[in-house]
Amino acid sequence: MTLLQIMSDKDAADVTLRTEDDAVIAAELAKRGITFERWPLLENLTGATSTEDLLAEYASRIDALNADGRYKFIDVARIHPDESDPEWPAKATAARTKFLDEHRHAEDEVRFFAAGQGCFYLHLGDEVLATVCTAGDLVSVPAGTLHWFDMGTRPEFVAVRFFEEEDGWIGDFTGDKISGGFPTLDELVGA
Numbered sequence: 001m002t003l004l005q006i007m008s009d010k011d012a013a014d015v016t017l018r019t020e021d022d023a024v025i026a027a028e029l030a031k032r033g034i035t036f037e038r039w040p041l042l043e044n045l046t047g048a049t050s051t052e053d054l055l056a057e058y059a060s061r062i063d064a065l066n067a068d069g070r071y072k073f074i075d076v077a078r079i080h081p082d083e084s085d086p087e088w089p090a091k092a093t094a095a096r097t098k099f100l101d102e103h104r105h106a107e108d109e110v111r112f113f114a115a116g117q118g119c120f121y122l123h124l125g126d127e128v129l130a131t132v133c134t135a136g137d138l139v140s141v142p143a144g145t146l147h148w149f150d151m152g153t154r155p156e157f158v159a160v161r162f163f164e165e166e167d168g169w170i171g172d173f174t175g176d177k178i179s180g181g182f183p184t185l186d187e188l189v190g191a
């Protein structure tokens with residue numbers, strides 16, 4: 001389920017809005033300069049759909065988003081639990097930890113979730129907007145926006161990523177440990 005929970009940046013318990021209504025989520029994010037769209041879901045899409053097929057199926061949407069050609073690097077990131085791999089728990093933790101602290105990027109962080117889920121926490125002024133994205137959600141976090149990302153303790157998603165530069169994913173970490181005081185993805189969706 002796609003979910004938006006808005007909290008005070010000083011106190012996560014001070015929740016001013018919690019909604020699963022796509023239209024309200026898009027409106028609240030738009031008010032704050034964040035792009036959020038719902039793209040139609042492919043009925044035949046599975047975690048096994050190849051990157052080539054996925055990009056081909058969404059070609060018209062991707063081309064429209066990239067009409068000005070600003071995104072030179074478009075790829076697909078995937079993570080899927082593999083209980084048969086003894087290294088999986090360590091891999092999952094390493095992947096999750098990477099962007100779990102507050103950071104910003106030099107370019108917009110643009111993601112389309114074709115499957116699975118992940119939560120962007122947008123730290124805008126005195127608010128934190130926890131935005132749980134699920135299959136069909138496109139979100140664009142503007143360059144310079146303070147944020148962090150939680151893929152949960154059992155990471156599972158397929159996401160199309162749009163970059164202007166090859167190293168556009170690199171994060172500039174603020175050193176602020178604010179993320180530790182906010183509900184995790186697991187907590188948000190289990191709430």
Ligand SMILES: [Fe+2]
Nearest residue numbers: 099109149171
């Ligand atoms: Fe990021």
